[in-house]
Amino acid sequence: MTTDGPCHGVQERLTDAFLAREAPGAEDRAHAEACSACGALRADLRVLADVLDARPLPELGAERAAALRRRATAELSAAAAIRPATAGLPPGYRRELVRLLAWAALPLPAVLLVYAALFRFGAAFLADWLPAALVTAIGAAFALGTASWMALIYGSIPFVAQRAAVRRTAQRMAAATPLDSR
């Protein structure tokens, strides 16, 4: 990717400017216009910047995380209000939790395998035309995005189990109560 002479420094600065989301310096811009190798790198970085701007990586923003937490808290207190007599976890919670965890863990190896393959393929593909530092940065962003979605999905399992246990108990109670005594 890099050659001898001024190109090495120019290409490093072009990449640094891209990573910092800044325009490259006037001297480097002038060099990139005159030099085909540096001009090609600058064009590639521009395309990549457009792609990243148009399609942001799946990232769980702080606002969305806070909204999800608020909703989970509200649902939990609503569920607690249904059964004020029982403090703590509803009956059947443990069973629901184990059932959901087993169900969620089943596809995990396949999901991780697909992500690892995507990651390797993406890194090998990008390594052909981007500097290693940039490939590492993109890989880190990809891994972070994936990790936040996994954390959201697996972190929500206890809430889902709690709701499922409450719903089952309510259904059992409704079924056991004769119509005229309600």
Ligand SMILES: [Zn+2]
């Ligand atoms: Zn050059």
